[in-house]
């Protein structure tokens with residue numbers, strides 16, 4: 293690639309060049325056969341856009357409100373772990389990039405900077421992401437999130453145990469110290485199996501955590517809870533019954549259960565089950581502004597961006613994060629103008645044509 297990157301896929305190329313192979317494999321990889329990893333991207337290609345013509349598009353407003361927070365665009369930085377493996381400034385640089393673009397920053401509890409370091413680094417609206425950890429870890433996280441001005445808890449529920457990322461296993465990758473666990477567990481967890489990421493998971497996760505335990509989490513915090521990892525209408529209904537403030541349709545960037553469907557292909561089902569009762573957010577495979585447009589048309593309130601942000605961070609630190617988010621914003625703005633949508637609320641279900649609809653047309 294010659295010159296500056298012109299899209300987020302070119303940022304991936306830059307990241308691949310600067311990162312040690314073992315870290316690039318960790319960031320880019322998915323579980324087992326990586327069927328879902330490919331599908332998350334491919335399924336977007338099978339959805340087409342139905343534009344409307346002769347609309348006054350001289351002004352485009354991408355701003356939106358997510359859990360009461362106004363942001364410049366329906367984009368959230370997905371919580372992803374280990375940012376210092378991409379860049380020495382880690383999550384602090386990512387959060388500053390998000391703040392510069394006025395989008396929400398999702399901070400993983402398995403970050404390499406502490407929650408406190410990220411909180412004091414910038415004014416980004418921040419959500420903290422947690423797994424179904426053992427209760428003492430969750431209680432500690434909640435107290436620190438509230439003390440440090442985090443605005444919501446993202447509870448990731450697709451990880452009762454770790455997915456098998458075979459490249460990570462083969463490379464015997466050693467996880468960086470996850471500093472948020474300091475004082476809670478040994479941050480020097482080692483494993484004779486080679487990769488200590490699994491040893492971390494075994495020491496921290498509570499695989500018995502289930503629907504009733506959401507009531508416990510709600511009882512120890514006033515923060516709204518977003519449930520991340522919903523892939524079916526049935527679970528969306530249960531999540532609403534459990535009292536969550538929002539749902540994130542996600543397959544963990546295809547890093548947990550392989551052969552789950554592409555997230556964009558189940559968004560319709562989840563949105564239908566939710567019936568507007570809580571906001572539905574979406575992640576998995578967003579690489580273009582057109583992808584964001586498609587997710588919004590299918591009913592997402594906003595999208596979370598995972599790997600592209602990490603690639604921006606690896607390539608150029610805070611500036612790279614900012615450039616990746618700005619690129620996606622510019623592409624969304626362009627898509628809205630060419631599709632005849634002046635605001636995000638103008639983007640409707642009838643602005644896209646899905647694979648199922650194409651199939652039904654042929655019958």
Ligand SMILES: Cc1cc2nc3c(=O)[nH]c(=O)nc-3n(C[C@H](O)[C@H](O)[C@H](O)COP(=O)(O)O)c2cc1C
Nearest residue numbers: 319370371372373400448544545576577597598599
């Ligand atoms: C390197 C990496 C680390 C991740 N770490 C976490 C994590 O700690 N917690 C979590 O809920 N999701 C994690 N995810 C999943 C993301 O939050 C998100 O669901 C996914 O990356 C979206 O897909 P995309 O990368 O195609 O945008 C991780 C994803 C990647 C690529």
Ligand SMILES: CC(C)CC(=O)C(=O)O
Nearest residue numbers: 373402454489493544547
């Ligand atoms: C430390 C890991 C559990 C982070 C994660 O969720 C992932 O790598 O997909």
